[in-house]
Amino acid sequence: MVGGGACPQQESAPVIYPVPTPLVPPSRYRLFRGSERQLVERSVVTLQASGFYWGPLPTKEAHTMLEKEPIGTFLVRDSSQGNHLFSVSIKMESGPVSVRVLFIQGFFWLKDLFSDCPVKLLEIAVEKSQHTPLKCQNGLQLTLTRPLRRTRILSLQQICRRCIISHYGREGLGTLHLQPALRKYIEDFPFKI
Structure with missing residues (x-):
């Protein structure tokens, strides 16, 4: 061994750990608590199982997809407006339109129809609009006949x-x-x- 002495102990620099940043919710939607949160989570799972929920599909793309479909064909997608969960895009005689699904006090609303499950709400809307179209505030009448599924x-x-x-x-x-x-x-x- 050359030099024959012991190495002096060097003090290592103190390790500085970054302060964890607060967790940010993974979506742009408001936070849900308790039974409302469970209802929304269950609704998303049910929509995913439906085959006609398209997630964060932009309005323009949804309308393009519906252009070639028969009148009354619809799909569900995430609303592009942050204070709403879902929108339904529907092929009408005049072309595709999108309508927001409201979520108020534990119920999903589409015009004057409501349910605690969005798929059940759409099932009701299909049944009702076979006899009488759903009327919108602007005079537009919606008829829902069949969903546009991801897998035909x-x-x-x-x-x-x-x-x-x-x-x-x-x-x-x-x-x-x-x-x-x-x-x-x-x-x-x-x-x-």
Whole structure:
């Protein structure tokens, strides 16, 4: 060993850890608390299972997609306006339009229709508008007939589920002798649309 002495201890520089920044909510929407938060989370999961929820799709793109579709075809997307959760874009005779879905005191509203589930709300809107179009404040009349799904062809399971719900309704599921896995699959998305 050259020099033969011990190395003097060097003081290392103190380690400075950055102060954590406060967590920012991952979306531009207001914060929901308690049962309202659970309702919104459940609604997003249900919409994602629907196949016609397109997430943060810009209005212009939604309208372009609907241009070639039959009148009454609709899709659900995130609202481009920060104080609303969702919008429904619909192909009308005059061209595509978008309508905001309001969320007030635990209910989703589309014109004078409401439900605690956005998919159920759209199911009601489809049923009601078969007889009488939904009237908007500006005189526009909305008719909803069918959703524009991300995947055009439904699986056999989805077709069977929709057929069972259409025939027996949500209320009639208890009368059917179904395997538990099939019952859960139907109950996870008990809608006709």
